[in-house]
Amino acid sequence: MIAVLGAGSWGTALAIVLADNGHDVRLWGQRQEQMDEINEKHTNEKYLPNIHLPEAIVGYVDLVKALEGIETVVLAVPTKAIRDVLQRVRTCIERPITIVSVSKGIEPDTHKRISEIIEEEMGERLQDVVVLSGPSHAEEVSLRHPTTVAVSSKNMDAAERIQDLFMNHQYFRVYTNPDLIGVEIGGALKNIIALAAGITDGLGYGDNAKAALMTRGLAEMARLGSRLGANPLTFAGLTGIGDLIVTCTSVHSRNWRAGNMLGKGYALDDVLANMGMVVEGVRTTKAAYQLAKKMNVDMPITNALYDVLFNGKDVKSAVDSLMARGKTSELEDLANISL
């Protein structure tokens, strides 16, 4: 029995994987009518339209009941809700639990990764935290289309247990990667680049601009990541370039879609109000901007996006100012290693 906290797109899609793998799943959400829909109709139309959910998924609105006797919890709420949800979880459990973190972001102001927030909030009530990340749109996972992700943890035995839980030999393939920092930083920062890629698409620029953003975006992801202690090679893997590709090139991506609307001239508040789902890249842009300043790491795309999102800079001038920068070498400061 596994509990999945957060009945949005990703929590529900991962509940399907777990149910397909033979597990009973308690899917916890905060709205009674949504849990009734899951239990009576076996659907979650708002987040995964036209998908029939396996009957092994049972919706719970009562967190105490959802967590009764549970040892493994998948945490699938937006990053801004994580502290609040964990503070409630802590009071509901009697023994330490393993938490699988599947949310992607960095916290503004504290600059903590999600696994660090989980450790801080759970204290002694935490057995292990395992991060699951990679190129994986919920919409495609729920259709059982072939998908690959990676898991990482400070305790790789725990990561392997979670690999076994999620991996199946039909459509969901799970790799391990011991580089916890790289896995989390890649998954968080790719959302910034996806917003930027959406903007250039919205402005009507073509494939050259998008390839430039993705490549130079990956360079700045690796630059900050390696300064934080990540292995630069992780950025060439599923949780780096893999997730960057899927997020920058897919209409499923909420970050790309939000960027696309900004590129077409819509205001940020209207874009977010109309999305109806989380756009993590906005909050992560603030965190990465602050972190890059603090650590003196050059992140031109992140800085340009920060100006668009938080200083009202017009999108076209943000792209123009990126192109107007002084000359540099492609490999300069690419990673915190000597080349």
Ligand SMILES: NC(=O)C1=CN([C@@H]2O[C@H](COP(=O)(O)OP(=O)(O)OC[C@H]3O[C@@H](n4cnc5c(N)ncnc54)[C@H](OP(=O)(O)O)[C@@H]3O)[C@@H](O)[C@H]2O)C=CC1
């Ligand atoms: N969607 C995807 O394909 C993927 C998403 N992710 C990551 O997973 C995380 C969750 O994203 P996703 O599922 O897509 O988001 P959605 O916007 O689809 O769903 C968010 C869910 O979280 C719930 N929620 C929000 N705030 C709270 C709260 N305070 N307490 C309890 N529940 C809350 C919402 O409930 P309600 O409906 O009641 O508002 C909703 O069920 C994000 O960090 C995202 O980056 C990672 C990989 C793939």
Ligand SMILES: O=C(CO)COP(=O)(O)O
């Ligand atoms: O992380 C994701 C795919 O791997 C989902 O991206 P979006 O949040 O942009 O939809």
